[in-house]
Structures are given as C-alpha cells and as structure tokens.
Amino acid sequence: MYSDLFTAESLAELKTAFLTQFPMALWETFYVTVLSTALAILLGLPLGVLLVAGEKDGVLPLPKPVLSALNVIINLLRSIPFLILMIICLPLSKFLVGTKVGTLATIPPMVIAAFPLVARMVESSLREVDQGVVEASQ
Numbered sequence: 272m273y274s275d276l277f278t279a280e281s282l283a284e285l286k287t288a289f290l291t292q293f294p295m296a297l298w299e300t301f302y303v304t305v306l307s308t309a310l311a312i313l314l315g316l317p318l319g320v321l322l323v324a325g326e327k328d329g330v331l332p333l334p335k336p337v338l339s340a341l342n343v344i345i346n347l348l349r350s351i352p353f354l355i356l357m358i359i360c361l362p363l364s365k366f367l368v369g370t371k372v373g374t375l376a377t378i379p380p381m382v383i384a385a386f387p388l389v390a391r392m393v394e395s396s397l398r399e400v401d402q403g404v405v406e407a408s409q
Contacts, residue, residue, distance in 0.1 A: 299374040307378050311385035318345070318386065319393025330409075348387040356380050 275281060322341060325333030351359075360380040361371045368375045 303374050303377055307381035307385060310382045311389050314386040315389025316393055318390040322390065322394045323397040345387040345390055348383060353384050356384050
C-alpha cells in the first residue's frame with residue numbers, strides 16, 4: 272500500500288501540487304478569514320454597543336421586548352454548532368453568493384457564527400468600563 276510513497280513520481284507530483292495548489296488555497300483561506308472577520312465586526316460592534324446603551328439606565332433605552340429579543344437571538348446563535356449552522360445557512364449562501372459550495376459560500380455562515388461572539392465581547396468590555404469614566408464623558 273505504501274510502497275510507492277517516496278518514489279520519484281510521487282515526490283514530483285507532491286512538488287507540483289505544492290507549487291500550484293498551495294498558494295491558491297492559502298489565498299482562499301486568507302480572504303475568507305479576513306472578509307468574515309470584517310463583516311462580523313461590522314455587525315457585532317454596533318449590536319454590542321446597542322445591548323449596553325439600550326438598557327433601562329443606558330444612553331438610549333430600548334423597549335424591554337426588543338432588548339430581550341436581541342439577547343435571545345444572540346444566545347441562540349452562539350449555541351448552535353457551526354456545522355449545523357452551515358447546513359441551515361445553505362439557502363442563505365445560495366441567495367447571497369449564488370452558490371452553496373466553495374470558499375465564497377462559507378462566508379455567510381461564518382459571519383452568522385461570529386457576530387454574536389463579537390457582540391458579547393463588545394458588551395462585556397463596555398460593561399467593564401469604570402462608571403466614573405462614563406460620567407466624565409457624558
């Protein structure tokens with residue numbers, strides 16, 4: 272089974288694959304990661320700020336049902352495993368990107384999986400700000 276693993280032909284094939292396919296795979300990984308992260312930050316940052324500012328004593332109080340709905344959505348999206356979320360998001364990927372497979376089709380599920388995490392991180396970071404600093408800035 273492994274007798275022809277290190278033959279000249281298999282090493283030449285490995286070298287060819289490494290020189291032709293590896294740079295493209297590296298580029299695809301890079302742009303999917305960067306684009307997904309940027310979009311997750313664009314969605315999660317304002318949402319995290321809204322969660323803190325929309326509290327009863329916040330800068331921009333929101334109605335209790337709206338704030339509760341936002342918290343439920345964020346908690347629900349955070350609890351779904353990524354593989355299941357990716358399968359659920361196949362129609363969304365087809366609608367937004369035009370395909371259900373490929374590197375471009377993974378961006379919508381990655382954004383949906385990441386923006387609730389960003390929102391919670393922003394929310395917890397804003398809650399840790401000293402109240403004196405908040406009063407001084409107001």
